[in-house]
Amino acid sequence: METIPAVTIDDLISRYDVLLLDAYGVLVNGDGALPGAAELIATLNRRDQPYFLVSNTAAHLPANASVRYRQFGLDLPAERILTAGSLIKPYFEAQGYRGLRCAVLGPEDSFRYVEEAGALAVSPFEDFDLILIGDQVGFPFLEGVDTVLSRLIDKFDGGASVPLILPNPDLIFPKRSGYGITSGMVAAIIELALRQRYPERIDVAFAQLGKPQPGLFEEALKRAGTRNAIMIGDQLETDIRGAVGMGLDSALVAGGVAGKQLVGGVRPTYRLDSLMPARAG
Numbered sequence: 001m002e003t004i005p006a007v008t009i010d011d012l013i014s015r016y017d018v019l020l021l022d023a024y025g026v027l028v029n030g031d032g033a034l035p036g037a038a039e040l041i042a043t044l045n046r047r048d049q050p051y052f053l054v055s056n057t058a059a060h061l062p063a064n065a066s067v068r069y070r071q072f073g074l075d076l077p078a079e080r081i082l083t084a085g086s087l088i089k090p091y092f093e094a095q096g097y098r099g100l101r102c103a104v105l106g107p108e109d110s111f112r113y114v115e116e117a118g119a120l121a122v123s124p125f126e127d128f129d130l131i132l133i134g135d136q137v138g139f140p141f142l143e144g145v146d147t148v149l150s151r152l153i154d155k156f157d158g159g160a161s162v163p164l165i166l167p168n169p170d171l172i173f174p175k176r177s178g179y180g181i182t183s184g185m186v187a188a189i190i191e192l193a194l195r196q197r198y199p200e201r202i203d204v205a206f207a208q209l210g211k212p213q214p215g216l217f218e219e220a221l222k223r224a225g226t227r228n229a230i231m232i233g234d235q236l237e238t239d240i241r242g243a244v245g246m247g248l249d250s251a252l253v254a255g256g257v258a259g260k261q262l263v264g265g266v267r268p269t270y271r272l273d274s275l276m277p278a279r280a281g
């Protein structure tokens with residue numbers, strides 16, 4: 001990572017009109033706020049500097065995420081939180097999924113996102129027209145995956161096509177100690193099994209809504225009213241690849257999910273070693 005120029009958070013605040021911040025691995029982990037996150041958000045709020053949290057979650061509605069972040073000491077208003085879950089509604093409208101039965105693997109808020117999108121959210125144990133992986137928790141994991149996979153094989157064997165939707169393509173996320181798998185990994189399990197059985201079918205692929213797809217970035221830039229934005233993230237495959245695809249600058253934080261190696265030609269503009277502003281508060 002030595003060849004990526006280092007930058008400070010104060011440089012980023014002064015150079016860019018809007019900061020786009022990833023959540024897990026940048027501001028928080030599964031247990032609380034990361035060092036400097038509370039000071040950064042307090043500074044941005046005090047200076048009235050535009051920023052948006054661009055999160056791949058489809059497991060928390062923005063209002064509930066805001067409550068959770070406040071418990072972590074981050075004063076993040078719901079209107080500054082953009083989630084991949086919020087992309088479900090426009091996607092379902094564009095695809096004509098209104099009124100269809102959508103099996104949801106995820107917690108309560110994943111069901112709410114799907115219901116707000118006009119589909120009938122059902123459990124993985126009921127019959128469905130399409131499936132959406134909202135999270136890795138909120139359902140009996142092995143029974144849920146096995147049941148959905150079995151029903152998908154039935155349907156595919158019968159020649160039907162079933163839309164597969166994945167708002168959050170992240171594979172892993174940082175915990176206080178170590179890492180956990182997330183919804184992208186659940187989708188990968190199902191997709192791998194289906195691909196082995198149906199190597200010729202092109203519809204065996206989850207439609208991804210969140211980063212690195214452009215939807216969240218486009219919404220953030222639209223709300224910000226500027227393209228002079230910097231994406232601050234910890235994952236090369238989602239945060240940085242997505243920013244590169246949008247033609248935006250990006251900063252990779254230290255200590256996140258990205259390893260020491262830059263892979264796949266995805267290269268951040270900067271390396272950011274600390275979120276702590278020089279004059280916090």
Ligand SMILES: [Mg+2]
Nearest residue numbers: 022024025234
């Ligand atoms: Mg992250």
